Structures are given as C-alpha cells and as structure tokens.
Amino acid sequence: MIDPDLRDLYQEVILDHGRNPRHFGTLPNANHEAQGHNPLCGDRIHLFLRVDPSGRIDDVAFEGKGCAISIASASMMTDLILGKTVTEAHSLAAAFYHLAKGEPANEHADEEDMERIAVMSGVSQFPMRVKCATLAWHTFEDACAREAGGGSAA
Numbered sequence: 001m002i003d004p005d006l007r008d009l010y011q012e013v014i015l016d017h018g019r020n021p022r023h024f025g026t027l028p029n030a031n032h033e034a035q036g037h038n039p040l041c042g043d044r045i046h047l048f049l050r051v052d053p054s055g056r057i058d059d060v061a062f063e064g065k066g067c068a069i070s071i072a073s074a075s076m077m078t079d080l081i082l083g084k085t086v087t088e089a090h091s092l093a094a095a096f097y098h099l100a101k102g103e104p105a106n107e108h109a110d111e112e113d114m115e116r117i118a119v120m121s122g123v124s125q126f127p128m129r130v131k132c133a134t135l136a137w138h139t140f141e142d143a144c145a146r147e148a149g150g151g152s153a154a
C-alpha cells in the first residue's frame, strides 16, 4: 500500500512533469529514434536518442501528445536514462514494467532510480493507465533496436 502523503507527493511530481516535460523537443543528431502509439488512449511519443560508441546515452529528447500520465512518464524516463548505458536503461525499463503492473521488481536497479520510478506505481491500480505509463519505455526499447532516419537499410 502507498502511504497517502506519499501518494499526494507522487501526484504532484506527475503533474509537474506533465506540465513541464523535461527534454521536450527533437534531437537533430540522434542516432536512434522511434515512435510509439497507445491506441487505447491516443498517446503518441516520438523519442530521440544519441548513444555514444561505448553504449552510453549521452543525449535524449522526445516529442509527444497525450494524457498527463504518458507525457509525465516520458519526461521522467528521459531524466532517468540520460547518462546511463543502454544496458542499465533496459534493466530500469524491466523494473518499470513490473512496478506499473504492481509486481515486485527483481531487477538490480539503483536504489535512487527505483525510488524515482516508484512515483508511477499508482498506475497499477488503473489497468487502462498502465499502457500510458509504459508507452515511453516501450518506445525507448524500440529506439534502441532502430537507427535514426528510418533504418540503415537503404
């Protein structure tokens, strides 16, 4: 159960990210990008990543249109993955999926990161909202598998 005070705090954080999304915009020199769509709610996210040769995410940006949860989640995600390696960000994504479904996260993510994603744990009580919250993370995983500019296959 989430403490009511904590729940209010979480709500504040989500509203703040929804109103003032971090890293909002495009990234002209991105080397990975993907678009995500949640048809249940109409949320759309376009995510841009620049991954350096060592596999570290050294810049990130997103554009999107959708409900407050989808935008807030994308905003929080960009904050969290910036500076991480792609591998670290993938395990955080896995932890996030567990959390959003109300399942225990077994991933060995950083404790501070786990506290930050816990802000979204309330969505587990609203099945319709789970897809809003996880859209950005699925789009991130798609982007990792894709080169920017529609793929390298000419």
Ligand code: ZN
Pocket (backbone or CB within 6 Å): 038, 041, 042, 043, 066, 067, 068, 069, 070, 132
């Ligand atoms: Zn939504």
